[in-house]
Amino acid sequence: MDFGLTDEQQLLLESLDELLERECSESYIADLDATHQPPTTFRQAMNEAGFGSLGFPEEFGGTPSDALTLVMLAERVARQGLNNGYGLELLQAKDILEFGSAEQQQEILGLLAAGDVPFALGFTEPGAGSDNSAMTTSAVHHDGVVTFNGTKTLITNALQSKYLLLMAKNPDVEDPRKAISMYLVPMDAPGVTTNRLEKILWHISDSCEIFLDDVTLPESCLVGVKGNGFKQLMRNFELERLVIAANCLGMAQCAFDDAATYAAQRVQFGKPIGSFQLIQLKLTDMAIKLENIRNFVYKTAWMVDQGEPLKSQGALCKRYSAMAAFEVADEAMQIFGGVGVTIGTRVSRLWLDLRGHRFGGGTDEIMVHIAGRQIVKDHS
Amino acid sequence: MKIVVAYKWAPNPQDADVRPDGSVDWSRAKNAVSEYDPVAFELARRLADATGGEVVGLTVGAASIDTPLARKAALSRGLDRLVMVADDALAGADGTRLAGALAAAVRTIGDVDVVLAGDSSVDVAEGQVAMTLAGELGWLGLNAVSGVTAGDGGVVVERDLPSGVATLAVTGAVVLAASSDAVVARVPGMKDILGAAKKPVEVLALGDLAVPATEVALVTLATAKPDAGARLGVVLDGSDPAAAVAQLVGALRQARAL
16 A cells, blocks of 8 residues: 655645745735635635646646545645635536536636636525425526525525525425526526625635525526436535545644644743643644544545545545544644634634534534445445 | 756755754755756746747756656746756766756757756755856856846846846856746646656766866865854843833844844
């Protein structure tokens, strides 16, 4: 088993390090977090260097890549302390590149190149989240147009996006798996209104409720095949969980590095607190968890690259990584003591942002639901 | 216009440890394109793009400089092709001998109009090789170069000197040593890195090159930390922070730093 990097991976990571040093300093991230702004200039720089089209088909100017390289890059950006700084937007865009019309594809690629989040994913509703069968937002096709009605909530990045990738249901079809279609809806379309939701974490990503009142658009806003929306959406979900896990890994590593450095410098009773065994125990257990997360994430990415079916692996990886990464950040907070909870410290931001990953992209509990039933099925 | 970028495959300072006595431990450092050389790559690429020219990378050193990673790392920085002289006879060679090998390789490449280099290597940092190379070639050599563009029958060179900025028109072959802040070098992108392995590489045998014999032996007898200048060595008592700040401000005013 080879744990070494390929030449290309090493050079890509070195290039990424240069970009991070120039375009994504700690003060830049702290400012974004304090002012609740997205990392647009960093994303522009990433796109100019070609990282914004990683894994896209070559006809879209992309560069084919493997999943392992993608997660290593996502991990490295997160290690800088930037939450969800790289990777997820690429996977979402792939939905459009794979299923969208030529017009939709060009529009999304242009937005990505400008460093913008091209669209938000409109899935969750007040009464439906992981239980997609409970979705009530309707899409009624009539006379060459389609009319939407319903409410979406906890939608990430919608206020900074030009479009909403809306999941809506044909009320005439009973089977929820065949009733849901995918639409690209302009956020400024008549009948779309929003209500910002203030939250205690993920400040560089806005969250909001979206109200759709008789929003009527040409049927060309349909993405892919009518009734295939759920299947299309699920296409990249496994990779999305993997990128989230890589993001958790990077941020946990960042918290660990900060805590270990602090422990080596903070003097109490005449010596650095890192010389006390209780602090060493924390750092040791944190290091073990990081090693476990890294092995889990890389192994899962390797399975994707080998074309092996992930079955429960993606859910297991996401659950473990999100929980263990938060535990690492929590112990980092403990090592920092009172300093850690003051506003503006990196460790407090990492602690908060990592807490969000225990439900973002699927809760810890839903991961059990997904993995558990698969495990039982595999042994039946 | 044929432009050669002479660069060094050198230890990465990020991996170096500075010992208490000021000496640097490079033993754990991985090699990379020397930190001050990407500026030369960038200037060369811009000049070649403006003139429809070619950029040839050139490096010389011990056999260990020729690895697939080393080739790709250089080729991903805007080169059209790469020429290497990798021979253990050059291990630990001084700047004069390296410049001799570079000169012989430049002659072998042939029809070169401009050689661009960083102002010094990150590990040795003597800043001699580029100008010695110019001497070996019998060409004009200019250091402290902050810009180079195409000119009428040659190039226009901007130099940032202590006395001011000079803009010079140069005709004929020239060796230019770029200052480390001349331009912001672009970061190798995905396509550059993934496409690097497909670009041509030529390895020249040292024995086939007309490298001048070294008649002068160079032995380092001693090294010492740079002179930090006269220091006052004032130590303030920090037990009372407010008083310490007042003392610090007073000391800085006395030294006319404030």
